[in-house]
Amino acid sequence: MTLMRRFIIGLLLLLLLFGGGQAQVFTHGFNHRQIALTFDDGPSPLYTEMVLDILKKYHIPATFFVIGYKVADNPDLLVEIVRDGHEVGNHTYYHSRLNWVSDKKLLDELKMASDLIAEKTGVNVTLFRPPHGFLNQEKKILIEKAGYSIIQWSVNADDFYHVFNGMRAPSSIASRVVSRTYGGDIILMHDTSAQIVVALPKIIRALKSRGFQFVTVSKLIRLHI
Numbered sequence: 001m002t003l004m005r006r007f008i009i010g011l012l013l014l015l016l017l018f019g020g021g022q023a024q025v026f027t028h029g030f031n032h033r034q035i036a037l038t039f040d041d042g043p044s045p046l047y048t049e050m051v052l053d054i055l056k057k058y059h060i061p062a063t064f065f066v067i068g069y070k071v072a073d074n075p076d077l078l079v080e081i082v083r084d085g086h087e088v089g090n091h092t093y094y095h096s097r098l099n100w101v102s103d104k105k106l107l108d109e110l111k112m113a114s115d116l117i118a119e120k121t122g123v124n125v126t127l128f129r130p131p132h133g134f135l136n137q138e139k140k141i142l143i144e145k146a147g148y149s150i151i152q153w154s155v156n157a158d159d160f161y162h163v164f165n166g167m168r169a170p171s172s173i174a175s176r177v178v179s180r181t182y183g184g185d186i187i188l189m190h191d192t193s194a195q196i197v198v199a200l201p202k203i204i205r206a207l208k209s210r211g212f213q214f215v216t217v218s219k220l221i222r223l224h225i
């Protein structure tokens with residue numbers, strides 16, 4: 001093999017490996033005095049209202065990553081979320097596992113959810129969180145190109161149901177979140193969880209006493225400000 005041919009093959013391999021670029025995924029903010037509470041999988045007719053009441057009581061802004069079909073079922077709850085000054089993100093329409101769907105279906109789902117959110121509230125959504133946190137590099141690039149910032153988390157409240165272990169107790173959820181929060185964190189919770197309704201006031205009081213400022217995800221990662 002000539003030197004030139006080796007050079008060209010090497011170049012092609014490099015392009016193949018790195019040519020697609022890397023999408024940016026936010027798990028964390030930059031200001032260590034600030035943190036962002038996020039709530040996934042709602043709006044829930046059982047718990048969203050209770051979460052909103054707690055946030056209102058403590059004057060805390062949060063970010064809700066809503067699912068399209070649940071917005072269709074509970075549009076008034078989404079209106080209430082926005083009216084209370086919270087931020088809304090797209091969490092797909094059907095909560096699909098995105099690595100296994102076609103690019104077209106993925107973009108259709110995102111658009112369906114965003115269009116519905118805009119129709120009900122007038123909000124143009126720019127934040128996106130993948131269901132279950134799963135998203136390969138190819139899909140990340142696709143979603144970024146569609147105009148969304150991809151948001152994951154640095155602290156997981158683990159407030160959801162596990163097949164073998166059931167659900168963590170509210171006190172365990174609260175101490176887990178508080179002990180893992182160091183500042184700049186994006187905290188993952190679910191407004192579909194009975195446990196979070198009990199744990200949330202404890203979490204807010206403990207983190208407030210440590211001097212953290214609660215902000216929306218956009219503000220934490222300095223988008224749109």
Ligand SMILES: [Zn+2]
Pocket residue numbers: 040041091095130131132
């Ligand atoms: Zn989810």
